[in-house]
Amino acid sequence: MANGGPVCGPISSYSRVRILHLLFEAGRSSGRSELTIAELCEATALHPNTVREHLQRLIEGGYVIPAVEHRTTRGRPRTLYRAATGAAGASSPVARDKAKAAARRGDLLRRMLPDAASGLDTDATYQLDALVEHLEESGFEPVVDTARLTVDLSPCPHAAGRLEDRPILCRVHLGLMQGVLAEAGGPLEATCVQASDAPADCVVQLQERVVHPQERTGDAHGMA
Template identity: 35%
Template sequence: MAEASTGRTLASASRLAILQLLRERAEPVGVQEVADATGLHPNTAREHLDRLVAARFVERTAERRGTPGRPRWRYALVRRPAAAGADELFRRAYLAAPPSWEPADPDARRQVAALELHLDDLGFDPELEPATETVHLRRCPYAALARERTELMCQVHLELVRDVLEVEGGPVTAERLEPFVGPQHCLLHLRGL
């Protein structure tokens, strides 16, 4: 059910535009700022933001005010390190990897674990291939929409991957996303493993 919900969340050009806007902003933004930047009515922008919050792409915080009344909500991309599950995911990935792959850099290990957790949560069925510095995304949960708007969808997903790697900090970077090397199979190219 979560996969379908996430797919529907990203199946909106308006929500993709909001995600791109939030990615470009260093500080959290309010509903009116989102509405002004995207051309949406504030109520529509708020509904889209609520959907993005529910899907865990965006987090909402109350603005601190010195006046009485309801606080305004501020929105930003979720940029927190993947925590508890990342260690277990890394352990499984490490044990499944060929014996020749053993990154010396603990930051790279942490980045890879967080990335695999993120991609798995979204339903991509990721499989790391360290020798070629690629991640096979065996199942694209957004394949139908991505076929219609490949460049936009794949760019949004690539930027989300870059954000995950950046938040974790370390040598691994995402270079490009190669869409549809198979029916629902995409290839993520990394550097720095």
């Protein structure tokens, strides 16, 4: 973060990072992909009201999806929470709306500044619009290299933090970026944070996959 300002958004609180980490891990498991407030409280040792507050912020940002439990027995159904990854059943309407708005603002910028065009196809360009806005809202100043398909976030604002916290922080931040790209729809995926000997270096590697015609998402951007 070049300006040295505070980190904002979903990774501004390490408690929120821990909640997101648990939800991402649940989504990757072969069992349940959703967790309850009680389960999140047990795993984090946070008070239920604190967990609820964090979850509400994450839902409003489009990073977590709530769902009411379907019960076949008597009793009040619980609310279940899952990470918004953009996959089937894990797509957030808030995140989709944010991607559409980012695409519209990106198109306006490209009309005003033709040199800002990336050379990538429309879907990939809209994905980068969504990703850059997500990163800027989180307090970063991303530098995108469309030739190398990298996003440079150096210097990492977490480099001075506790060393033991960084692995989870990096995994969660990568998962958030993957979710933003998936929600926007298109060929780009975030694959990893490049390894570096310098703790302040943070460069995210993207890759372009082959998208089949039935996966094209022009309507999702509201641009079709």
